[in-house]
Amino acid sequence: MIKTLALAGASTLALSAAAMAADKTLTISVYSFAQDEFKELVYDPFEEICGCEIVVETGNSIERIAKIEANKDAPVIDMAVLSTHDALGAARKxxxxxxxxxxxxxHAKLYDIAKDPLGDNMGIGYTFYATSIVYRSDKVTVDSWADLLSPELAGNVAFPDITTNQGPPALYMLGKAMGETGADLTAPIEAVGEKADDIVTFYVRSSQLAQLMQQEEIWAAPVGRFAWGQFKDNGLPMAWATPAEGQTGGMNVMVMTANNGNEELALQFMDFWLSTEIQSALANALVDSPANAEVEVSDDIAANLTYGAETVSQLDLLAPATILDERESWLEQWNTKVVK
Structure with a gap:
C-alpha cells in the first residue's frame, strides 16, 4: 500500500525523470540502518521511474568517508548521506x-533548518532527530538535564560516550542546566567526571541501553528519538522527558561528491527522496522523521518521531562547525576528567 501510494504520488516526477538514460547507474553511500525499508520505499520506486540502477554501499561514517577520499580524483560514489559535522568535514577536504x-x-518544502545546514548548499537535511532523556516514570521524575547527576539517579543512570553522536549534545544540554551559555563543554565534562562512579556505563550503542533498561540496571539515559521504540514497548513504565532547558538532537544530510559526473541523476534522486510522498512513506514506516514540512502523520506515528513545526523549532542543535572544531579538545578533556 505505502509503496503504491508513493509511486502514484511520485509520478509527478516522471516527466523530468524520463530524460534519464535507461543504462545509467547511481551509486549511493548510506547508513546500514533500515535498508530493507529503504529498498522498498525509496530505491525500487525510483528505479522504476528512472529506468536506472541504484547501487547501494553501506558502512559507518568513517569507512564511507575514507572511501570517498581515497577515490577523490576518480569518484566511485555519486551521493552520500552523513551527519552534519561529518559532511562539513568532508566539504572542508x-x-x-x-x-x-x-x-x-x-527544496522549498523543507523546514528552514534543513535547507542549508552547512552553508553554501553543501548539504541538505533529509531527516533529524531530537535527543532527550528516556526514564522509568515509576522510579523518578526527570524535569532537567541536571537530574542525570542527581542523588535520586546515582547508580541507575547511563550517559553517552563522548565519541558518540549523542555525547556532545547531551553534555551541551547538561551545561545549559548548569548555567553555561556556550558550547564550551569543560564544566559539564568536569561534572560528569566528578559523578563518574555513579554512572553505570558510558554507552556507545543505544541497543546497550535497551538491554540495561529491560534488566532494570538503569532508570534513565539520554538517547536519540529514533531509538524511543526500543523503550516504549518494553513492558515497563517509560517516559520521554521534556526538560526545562529543552531538547537537542542531530541532523543527517544528503551530499554530492565532487566531480562525480553523475550530478543530474543524483539531483533527481535527492529530489525524489525529499518529496512529500516519499518522506511520508518513510515517516509512516517509522524509518525517518520527515524534513519535509508538508508531511502529515497520525498522532500514533508522530509520537515515535521528531515531528511537527513546533518540535522542530524547539531543537537546540550544536552547530556542525563547533562539533568539528572542538571534538579533539572535548575528547582530551573527557579522557582526562572522566576516563582517568
Missing part, C-alpha cells in the same frame, strides 16, 4: 560540491 537546489522541486 574538498570531497563535496555544492548542490544546485534550484533543480530540486521539493
Amino acid at each position: 574538498g570531497l563535496l560540491q555544492p548542490i544546485d537546489v534550484a533543480k530540486l522541486s521539493n
